Amino acid sequence: xxxxxVVIIGAGAAGMMCAVETAKRGRSVLILDHATAPGExxxxxxxxxxxxTNIHASPQNFLSGNPHFCISALSRxxxxxxxxxxxxxxxxxxxxxxxxxxxxxxARQIIDMLVSEMQGRGVELALSASVEDVRKxxxxxxxxxxxxxxxxxxxxxxxxxxxIPKMGATGFGYELAExxxxxxxxxxxxxxxxxxxxxxxxRLAPLAGNVVDAEVACGKTRFSxxxxxxxxxxxxxxILQISS
Ligand SMILES: Cc1cc2nc3c(=O)[nH]c(=O)nc-3n(C[C@H](O)[C@H](O)[C@H](O)COP(=O)(O)OP(=O)(O)OC[C@H]3O[C@@H](n4cnc5c(N)ncnc54)[C@H](O)[C@@H]3O)c2cc1C
Numbered sequence: 001x002x003x004x005x006v007v008i009i010g011a012g013a014a015g016m017m018c019a020v021e022t023a024k025r026g027r028s029v030l031i032l033d034h035a036t037a038p039g040e041x042x043x044x045x046x047x048x049x050x051x052x053t054n055i056h057a058s059p060q061n062f063l064s065g066n067p068h069f070c071i072s073a074l075s076r077x078x079x080x081x082x083x084x085x086x087x088x089x090x091x092x093x094x095x096x097x098x099x100x101x102x103x104x105x106x107a108r109q110i111i112d113m114l115v116s117e118m119q120g121r122g123v124e125l126a127l128s129a130s131v132e133d134v135r136k137x138x139x140x141x142x143x144x145x146x147x148x149x150x151x152x153x154x155x156x157x158x159x160x161x162x163x164i165p166k167m168g169a170t171g172f173g174y175e176l177a178e179x180x181x182x183x184x185x186x187x188x189x190x191x192x193x194x195x196x197x198x199x200x201x202x203r204l205a206p207l208a209g210n211v212v213d214a215e216v217a218c219g220k221t222r223f224s225x226x227x228x229x230x231x232x233x234x235x236x237x238x239i240l241q242i243s244s
Contacts, residue, residue, distance in 0.1 A: 004030045004124075007143060007152040009131055009172070011038035015158035016114040021077075022156075023121035030150060031118065032126040035168040039111035041160065044167070050107035052086065053079040055099035063244055065185060089113045098225070134176060162187060190244045193235035204229060216242045 005027035008015045016038060019031045037043075042050055054061070057079045059070040083101070086093060091113060092104040103109050118125060126147060133144040140153040159173035174184055196204060207229040214227035216238045225238035 001149045001151060002030070004028045004150065004152045006030075006154045006156060007032070007141070007150060008156040008158055009033075010158035010160055011035070011125060011127070012158060012160050013039065013042055013114075014160070015156065016118060018156050018158060019123045020114065020117045020121060023118070023123050027154075029118075029123045030126060030152070031123055032129040032131070032145065033168070034128065034130040034170075036128055038115060038125065038127065040167045041164070041169075042111050042114075043107050045107050046102050048107055049102040049105075050110045051096070051100050051102050052093070052110055053082050053101050055079065055083075055095065055101065057099075063190075085117070086110075086113065089116070131172070134179075136180070163189070191240045192243045193230060193233060194239055194243060195233035201233065205231070211236060214238050218242050 006022050006029045008019055008022075008029065008031040011019075011031050011033035015031055015033075019029050023029050031038075045051065057074070059067065059074050062070040064070055089109075091109045093101050094104055096102050115125070126145070128146075130146045131143055132146060134155070135142045137151065140151065141155040142149065142151045143155070157173045157176055159176075160169055162169055162171050162174075174187070178184055195201075208231045210229045211226050212229075213224070214236075215222055215224045216227065217223075221242065223238045223241045225241065226236045227234055227238045228236035
């Protein structure tokens, strides 16, 4: 049986950042994922170029039941810290619009950066590893994995949301939280395209594929950004934003 200070379930963006920061603090870390590769969602992010941060990011840009969390988290690790990390790894990037930073090359560079930061700090990465059982112990947690038994003082659940199951997403984090008696906020789709009703779709179908600059509003919230007509409705940055 292997023992670690910290075990992280999920080698996505959140899990890998957590692994790097935890290892920096001198803890022994195992990060595991049931997928065969880490950061699969990062790979498809930003149209394959990963919009890895925004120069103007601030707590006001985050929707949360607990707004104080973002204030505290973003004061301890800012977009400037992440940009410095990207620059240290010599990843070329550009500002696309409104402060959005994208890789010049490919989103894979961000995955490679996180993996190399983990490796450099001695983090163990276990892929194709599934969690069969999690138990609370006096010292922390005991996990039965498909690869054997591990124990840890702290367990981080970074399994991500439920969107795009074919990229490895599961509801496992929610199941686990429920099993340990934590309150769950009901999940709803967010950052999604919108669909038209049948009549509107029939009228606007010929516009599919066209992109326009738009100001979209819902209540007092408005976004001025690109809007794309699709074969089902509308999408594009402004629509994804306002959908939330
Ligand atoms: C098409 C698309 C484009 C996007 N573009 C951007 C962008 O440009 N910029 C941006 O900031 N965000 C973007 N996002 C959002 C971003 O990808 C997510 O916010 C981010 O990946 C979430 O990270 P996460 O670590 O929380 O979850 P995930 O990246 O989903 O990672 C969760 C990990 O947990 C693993 N896992 C799940 N269940 C289990 C289990 N039972 N056992 C073991 N492992 C498990 C999964 O395999 C996965 O690797 C985009 C999303 C999509 C879908």
